Amino acid sequence: MAYDPSSTEGVPEAGRARLQQNRAGLFTSDLSVNEFLLVRQAGFRPLGLVIGSSIYHIGFQQASYRQNQEMTVLSQAMYHARELAMTRMEEEADQLGADGVVGVRLDIGRYEWGENLAEFIAVGTAVKHQGGELHRAPSGRPFTSDLSGQEFWTLLQTGHRPVGMVMGSCVYHVAHQSMRQSLRNVGQNVELANYTQALYDARELAMERMQAEALEAKAEGIVGVDLHERSHGWGSHVIEFFAIGTAIIPAEGSEDHVIPAPQPVLDLS
């Protein structure tokens, strides 16, 4: 989806009025008190809660019963819908003149009543640096990060800054065992090589795609990677591997940055 910073596509009348209020100075944020205070301590001001959402109909693809294969239609759907939600969130952040979005949560809602329907929603708090330091991603888009307020603060202490959330997704069909294979394995301790192979394949594809996104964002690395395996109601043999993390780059002028030594404490609670 093309990124258009001035787009208010999908934001209804009431939403524009709300963004107007946010621009006028009243902020909303889903940060907890601790996170809020730390984000302020780090020199940022919260501007408003930004949300991107998309309700998506996921298409259909017939998998070959006995073949390990990526379900490209489904992978594509997961990518496209997440991209829609994230882009809309970033566009809202741009409306507020934010440097970026912290504490992003990317959720998928599935409902029993809509079999092929999924809701993708991205929620975060748009922030702006108070000193006017530039914190946008090299691409000019607001940065996004799924780090909590605490993690965000700690990351900045290390002389790095987030550039964007990067993700990789792969929906994969794991082949069923043939009758001969299952009979041969009855009562045996044996590795099911084709299953192992399938999971490796799917995971590698997801990880590789995430890394490719990070390279494109000119990142130095990715922190806080979360890798999960989910089956969104596609039956037991179709799974999605999803990798998501925050790509980071060194902050300007941080070459001789020294990370303060942590102080060990014994928690009495």
Add this chain to the structure above:
Amino acid sequence: MSPLFGRLRGGGAPADPAAAQLQAQRDQDSLERLAQGHIPLNAAERLSALAAAGSSALAFASDLSVQEYALLHSLGIVPITLVMGSSIYQVGWQGTYYMVPTEIQSLSHAYNESRRLALGRLHEETTLVGGDAVVGVRIEQGRHDFAAGTVEFVAIGTAVRLPPALRSSHGPVLTDLDGQEFWQLCAAGIRPVGIAAHTSVHYVPASWQTARAMGGGMFGGSWSNQELGDFTQGVYDAREKAMTYVTQQASALGADGIIGVKIDEHASGRRVSRGGIECDDMIITFHVIGTAVRDDPSLATDARVPTTILSLA
């Protein structure tokens, strides 16, 4: 009335018809008070008595943890008693369906009224005991088997007396912050001013395209990926309405912002038959709640810089 029933209600059937009449009168008064959005008689009397006893009251009751209590104590915040507000509200919606995206006013109204009544009663209880604020408020949405088709909000927290500097000139302040959070905000020079919350429920009929994609009618479900634009727009509408009201409430409270916003959204389907085609319409419920805050540098106790620690626990 069986004698057993009378005993269950509190120590034997009333021997004296006058006492029974008095009790009936009190029950009636309580109901009337509830109808006006107030708290029942028993609660009001207990709390007034507590307030009248003042500092000579025996003990306080609170749901604060030890740490919260210690922190609040260091700010000179004194707990008074546990206060509660609750309201069970019947949802009037009769299950019709709409042809165009519509806010289901009766449902939105039920949620908002129930929450308003619960918070109002919490406020009233706090005022009665002479509290300046309620901390550690838990707002829960209840559901009872005995009352289908209702929504309930319960708000429970600890009423506290604040030191003069922290007091608000507009009566008790409600927050959904726990003790630590309250303390931290005050110490950082930020004053909580109240709770802002809203719920909106929207009905979104499936467009022809959506119905087709989802597999209605004789065409079968679509094989291709596509966004359901009408449903997405419906979520946006519901969300914007809720957020706009919350923002307005915060402005009315004189706040600079709202923190700790919790969003709870839920979509459910509703099977309808439109022009011979079966399809699912969507009902989206969007709850937003947060604590409105205002900068008040005079409260700041010190400018603390966080230390990085390594927890050995």
